[in-house]
Amino acid sequence: MSETTSETTSETAYEGTRPLRERAVELDAVDPLAAKRDLFALDDDVVYLDGNSLGALPAHVPARVADVVQRQWGELRIRSWTESGWWTAPERIGDRIAPLVGAAPGQVVVADSTSVNVFKAVVAGVRLASADPRRTDVVVDATTFPTDGYVAESAARLTGHRIVPVDPADPAALRAELGPTTAVVLLNHVDFRSGRLHDLPALTAAVHDAGAVAVWDLCHSAGALPVGLDAHGVDLAVGCTYKYLNGGPGSPAFLYVAERHQAAFDSPLPGWNSHADPFAMSRDYAAVDGARRGRVGTPDILSMLALEAALDVWEGVTIEEVRAKSLALTDFFLRCVAEYAGGASVTSVAQVTPVTPAEHAARGSQVALRCGEAPVVMERLIARGVVGDLRRPDLLRFGFAPLYVSFADAERAASTLAEVLAELRA
Numbered sequence: 215m216s217e218t219t220s221e222t223t224s225e226t227a228y229e230g231t232r233p234l235r236e237r238a239v240e241l242d243a244v245d246p247l248a249a250k251r252d253l254f255a256l257d258d259d260v261v262y263l264d265g266n267s268l269g270a271l272p273a274h275v276p277a278r279v280a281d282v283v284q285r286q287w288g289e290l291r292i293r294s295w296t297e298s299g300w301w302t303a304p305e306r307i308g309d310r311i312a313p314l315v316g317a318a319p320g321q322v323v324v325a326d327s328t329s330v331n332v333f334k335a336v337v338a339g340v341r342l343a344s345a346d347p348r349r350t351d352v353v354v355d356a357t358t359f360p361t362d363g364y365v366a367e368s369a370a371r372l373t374g375h376r377i378v379p380v381d382p383a384d385p386a387a388l389r390a391e392l393g394p395t396t397a398v399v400l401l402n403h404v405d406f407r408s409g410r411l412h413d414l415p416a417l418t419a420a421v422h423d424a425g426a427v428a429v430w431d432l433c434h435s436a437g438a439l440p441v442g443l444d445a446h447g448v449d450l451a452v453g454c455t456y457k458y459l460n461g462g463p464g465s466p467a468f469l470y471v472a473e474r475h476q477a478a479f480d481s482p483l484p485g486w487n488s489h490a491d492p493f494a495m496s497r498d499y500a501a502v503d504g505a506r507r508g509r510v511g512t513p514d515i516l517s518m519l520a521l522e523a524a525l526d527v528w529e530g531v532t533i534e535e536v537r538a539k540s541l542a543l544t545d546f547f548l549r550c551v552a553e554y555a556g557g558a559s560v561t562s563v564a565q566v567t568p569v570t571p572a573e574h575a576a577r578g579s580q581v582a583l584r585c586g587e588a589p590v591v592m593e594r595l596i597a598r599g600v601v602g603d604l605r606r607p608d609l610l611r612f613g614f615a616p617l618y619v620s621f622a623d624a625e626r627a628a629s630t631l632a633e634v635l636a637e638l639r640a
């Protein structure tokens with residue numbers, strides 16, 4: 215079936231889609247998160263599979279932002295720093311993100327971009343480890359999202375450390391690099407290209423066995439799957455809020471500082487917002503206690519309060535439910551792709567090969583397909599209302615945000631993909 219489907223026209227492909235199309239309807243009917251989709255501003259004729267890059271807009275956010283602008287800023291003006299809770303927003307919103315990443319309150323602060331938080335975490339991590347001068351290495355995920363690598367390299371240069379690249383998909387090789395010279399290990403929880411989920415509990419334990427500090431980047435896991443920061447003893451973590459947390463373009467990132475490290479957390483960017491008494495305007499710096507130590511300067515209130523409003527969609531949802539749906543969605547999408555567009559006999563470059571692991575334990579919430587003609591394929595998919603994205607040169611990425619992506623979306627994406635591939639082979 216799959217081989218014939220892929221070799222024939224889209225008309226016959228349509229016939230072949232019927233059983234899976236029916237299956238999608240059944241799966242949507244029993245999906246406990248199905249009603250959440252109505253909370254988002256989405257078009258019925260578009261399948262939005264780019265929530266791993268920019269989460270969709272929760273429909274109530276524009277009115278909340280309008281209130282922040284018109285009333286809080288426009289009418290209350292400077293009073294809003296206290297009366298509208300602007301000053302305490304970074305830690306208040308951090309506490310709302312905390313349960314989604316398995317952190318008890320008081321350890322997450324919302325501030326700055328992920329890139330800036332990587333800098334804070336790597337330098338502060340090096341400082342936590344610096345009691346031992348033999349710890350000269352900053353071990354970095356060789357497949358990392360580039361910004362983490364660039365920032366870590368500069369941080370290492372500033373602190374006189376050296377960068378050691380490792381592949382977190384190969385735990386044995388990673389373990390072999392860890393030892394008495396390791397200061398900090400910076401890893402991505404989910405690989406942004408392949409969608410591979412790395413083993414945070416085991417790798418964190420390995421970092422601790424070596425006596426080093428574990429820093430995790432949660433950009434592709436926060437809001438998509440359970441992270442368990444406290445349960446697994448992670449030291450420091452950073453993450454985005456505009457992907458699976460739907461905070462809006464450029465919404466501020468978060469920084470997690472485990473409680474046991476807060477007293478020693480020595481920020482390389484000790485701005486006045488992290489001062490124990492900022493309005494004393496003192497010449498000398500004295501760090502505030504707690505996660506607030508991760509703050510730098512005046513928070514970007516408009517973005518931050520858009521994020522706060524966006525977090526309302528998590529009401530009544532557990533991250534475990536989200537994970538269950540995410541795996542079911544990506545399983546179903548992979549199955550549809552295999553049936554509609556698979557076929558081992560196809561030798562054309564217009565074929566797709568999943569690079570996302572089949573095992574659930576190693577899968578994030580996206581599916582990446584390798585395709586020789588990825589740029590034209592994605593262009594045509596988007597033209598037909600299936601929005602994923604391209605990672606050059608040859609990866610098609612499809613992000614599955616479980617709060618608003620349906621099984622019908624997954625099926626339509628796969629059948630549209632099969633149509634596009636069939637056209638390119640014709």
Ligand SMILES: *Cc1c(COP(=O)(O)O)cnc(C)c1O
Pocket residue numbers: 327328329330359361362402406431433434454467
């Ligand atoms: C999206 C992403 C970033 C983005 O960093 P910004 O500073 O927000 O641009 C960083 N790291 C990872 C792993 C990402 O996926």
